[in-house]
Amino acid sequence: MKKFRLLRADEIDCRVAMVKNSGLSLLLYKDARCDMNILDEEVGQENWQRSHSRDNANCTVSIWDDSKKQWISKEDTGTESNTEKEKGLASDSFKRACFNWGIGRELYTAPFIWIPSTKCDITSKGTGYTCYEKFYVSHIGYDENRVINALQIRNEKTNNVVYEYGTIIKTLDPEKASKAQIGTIESICKAHKIDPDMLYSSNNLSKATLTAEQAGLLLQSLKKKFGDE
Known part of the structure; x- marks a missing residue:
C-alpha cells in the first residue's frame, strides 16, 4: 500500500495543552477535513x-x-x-x-513546545491560568525518517514568532498553492455559500498566483471563522 505524504504547515493546528504563570505548552493536531483531503x-x-x-x-x-x-x-x-x-x-x-x-503520524515526533510568558499573554483565572491567544504553524520540516526536524510557530494575531525548533529554511521562490489547498478553500466556500472569487478579491489575492503560504493563512482564517469539521 502507498505511503501517505507528510503534512504541510497549513494542515497542522495548535492546541493549548497546559498553562502556567511562566508560560504554556502546545500540542500539534490535524482535523478530519485534513484527513479527507489527503485521502x-x-x-x-x-x-x-x-x-x-x-x-x-x-x-x-x-x-x-x-x-x-x-x-x-x-x-x-x-x-x-x-x-x-x-x-x-x-x-x-x-x-x-x-x-x-x-x-499525520509524524505529529507524534513533535518536540515539547513551550512558549514562555514573555511571548504570550497569560491571564489569571480562578485558581489557575489561561491564555486566549491562538497560534499557528508557519513552517515545518522533516528528515528522511519522517521525523520533525524543524518547526516554527507564530501568534495568529500579531504574526510574531513565538517558538522555533531546528533550522528554518527560507526559500526564495514561494511555493504555489496545491490543488488540495485550493480544493479545501472552495469546499468551505461551497458549504457556507461564499463566492470563491469574491473571497480571493476581498483578501487582495488571485487564485492564479496564490502561494502555499497565502492559501495556508486563508485557510487558518476560514477555520477560525467557521470552526473545524
Whole structure:
C-alpha cells in the first residue's frame, strides 16, 4: 500500500495543552477535513470509504487495493468531544483510524513546545491560568525518517514568532498553492455559500498566483471563522 505524504504547515493546528504563570505548552493536531483531503488527493475520492460502529465510537477506514482487488481496512476508537458529542466522537475515531494508515503520524515526533510568558499573554483565572491567544504553524520540516526536524510557530494575531525548533529554511521562490489547498478553500466556500472569487478579491489575492503560504493563512482564517469539521 502507498505511503501517505507528510503534512504541510497549513494542515497542522495548535492546541493549548497546559498553562502556567511562566508560560504554556502546545500540542500539534490535524482535523478530519485534513484527513479527507489527503485521502482524496492520494488515493482518489472513490477509492476510500469510512464506516462507524458502536454509536460512532469506532471508525473503520478502508482503501481499495487495486493489485489485490479488495478493500484493506484499519480501525480505531475515538473519545467524546466536549461539544457536539456524536459528531465529535465520529470525528475523533475517524482521525485515529487515519493515524493507523499513517496520515499525520509524524505529529507524534513533535518536540515539547513551550512558549514562555514573555511571548504570550497569560491571564489569571480562578485558581489557575489561561491564555486566549491562538497560534499557528508557519513552517515545518522533516528528515528522511519522517521525523520533525524543524518547526516554527507564530501568534495568529500579531504574526510574531513565538517558538522555533531546528533550522528554518527560507526559500526564495514561494511555493504555489496545491490543488488540495485550493480544493479545501472552495469546499468551505461551497458549504457556507461564499463566492470563491469574491473571497480571493476581498483578501487582495488571485487564485492564479496564490502561494502555499497565502492559501495556508486563508485557510487558518476560514477555520477560525467557521470552526473545524
